[in-house]
Amino acid sequence: MTGGAERGILWIISAPSGAGKTSLARALVAATPQLRTSVSYTTRPPRPGEVEGTDYHFVPMEVFTAMAERGEFLESARVHGNGYGTSEPWVKSQLFAGTDCLLEIDWQGARQVRERLPGQAVSIFILPPSVAALAERLRGRGQDSETVIARRLAAAREELLHYDEFDYLVVNDHFQDALADLQSIVHAEHLRRGYQEYAQHQRLKNLLGMNG
Ligand code: GDP
Ligand code: ADP
Ligand code: 5GP
Numbered sequence: 035m036t037g038g039a040e041r042g043i044l045w046i047i048s049a050p051s052g053a054g055k056t057s058l059a060r061a062l063v064a065a066t067p068q069l070r071t072s073v074s075y076t077t078r079p080p081r082p083g084e085v086e087g088t089d090y091h092f093v094p095m096e097v098f099t100a101m102a103e104r105g106e107f108l109e110s111a112r113v114h115g116n117g118y119g120t121s122e123p124w125v126k127s128q129l130f131a132g133t134d135c136l137l138e139i140d141w142q143g144a145r146q147v148r149e150r151l152p153g154q155a156v157s158i159f160i161l162p163p164s165v166a167a168l169a170e171r172l173r174g175r176g177q178d179s180e181t182v183i184a185r186r187l188a189a190a191r192e193e194l195l196h197y198d199e200f201d202y203l204v205v206n207d208h209f210q211d212a213l214a215d216l217q218s219i220v221h222a223e224h225l226r227r228g229y230q231e232y233a234q235h236q237r238l239k240n241l242l243g244m245n246g
Contacts, residue, residue, distance in 0.1 A: 041129065041130070041131075041132040041232050042068070042128055042129040042130075042131070042132050042133045042134045042135055043134045043135075043156060043223055043224070043229065044125070044129060044134070044135050044137070044147070044151065044154050044155040044156070045069070045134060045135065045136040045137065045155070045156055045157075045158070045220075046136075046137045046139060046143075046144045046147060046155050046156070046157040046158065046200075047059050047136060047137070047138050047139075047157075047158050047159075047160060048138075048139060048140055048141050048143075048144050048157070048158075048159050048160070048193070048196075048200065049159060049160035049161070049162075049193070049206075050162065050168060050186075050189070050190035050191075050193040050194055051114075051172065051186040051189065051190065051193075052162065052168050052169075052171045052172035052175065052186060052187075052190070053160045053161065053162040053168060053171075053190075053206055054160060054162070054171065054206040054209065054212065055138055055160050056138065057209070058160060058204075058206060058209070058212055058213060058216060059071060059136055059138050061209075061213050062136070062213060062216045062217065062220070063136060065213070065217065066134075066217070066220060068132070068133055068134055069133070069134040069135075069136060069220070070128060070133055070134070070135060070136065071135075071136045071137075071138065072120050072121065072124060072125055072128075072135055072136065072137050072138075073087060073088065073089070073090060073091055073121075073124075074090055074091070074118050074119060074120055074137075074138070074139070075090065075091045075093050075098060075101065075107075075117075075118070075119045075120075075121065076090045076091070076092060076093070076098075076116055076117065076118050076119075077092075077093060077094065077095045077098050077116045077117040077118075078090075078092075078114075078116035078118075079092065080092050081177040081178075082177065083177075095117065098117045098119065099117075101119065102117075102119065105122075106119075106121060106122060106123065107119035107120060107121065107122060108120045108121070108122035108125055108146075108147060108150060108151075109137075109139065109142075109143040109144075109146035109147050109150070110143070110146075111139070111140055111142040111143045111146075113140050113142075113189075114182070114185055114186060114189060115185075118139070118140070118143070120137055120139060120143065120147075125137070134220075137155075140193065141193055141196035141199065144157055144196075144199065144200070145196075145199065148199075156201055156202075156219075156223055157199070157200045157201050157202070158200060158201065158202040158203075158204055158216065158219060159196075159197045159200035159202070159203050159204070160204050160205075160206050160212070161194075161197070161203060161204070161205045161206065162190075162205075162206060163205060163206070163207040165187075165190075167207075168187070168190060169183075169187060172186055172187065202219050204216060204219075
């Protein structure tokens, strides 16, 4: 993390729908103290079991549009015909408090965040092991209609085309291996000099103040 008083690391995870982004992000956050997921605003209806304020803030299009007009979104995008957006005030408050913040967003959103906060975000793209596995997972999740699944599969290629805009690529074949990869990335990013200059501020001061 360079400059500014924002001390947490901003993470972006993107993937074609069904690649396992939500499952992996959830497991990563559960295993990582000081890492929280940003709860997006969306105009799509909740899936069975999804909880308002936990999975998403579900809002009508008018509310979403008004928020966008007031500039409250760090990024926003239309995905599968629905509006999705990230609350900038929430994200900033987390980062200022020293908490890492994870954004589960699509490639359009990732691009906007990189433009708005250059050099600040670390981005990870999740690859499904194969097209067949992706289709199987979308069906297996059992939460979308066949029409929606077909639309998501068609959109998967569009999303995959943007893999090269990301810092890291993780294949989600065996879940535990993919999770371990994510944890390695998080660990390594916290050892970067830029972050350590903040985390080890006092130690560095003591060491450098040593005379002889
Ligand atoms: P959604 O956001 O509502 O789709 O919820 P998730 O994608 O987070 O789904 C969580 C589910 O994923 C759990 O019920 C797990 O059983 C399942 N899951 C996580 N890892 C694996 C895995 O490696 N293999 C399989 N078959 N299922 C998994
Ligand atoms: P996304 O958030 O990218 O749309 P999900 O996390 O909802 O994806 O995962 C889609 C489906 O695939 C879910 O039913 C999930 O349980 C399953 N899944 C995730 N990772 C794996 C994996 N490594 N192996 C098999 N199934 C998986
Ligand atoms: P889903 O409806 O399956 O939860 O999400 C569909 C897509 O919308 C995914 O590709 C996801 O990354 C994206 N998405 C979810 N929240 C946001 C957000 O706040 N901003 C953007 N740009 N995309 C989002």
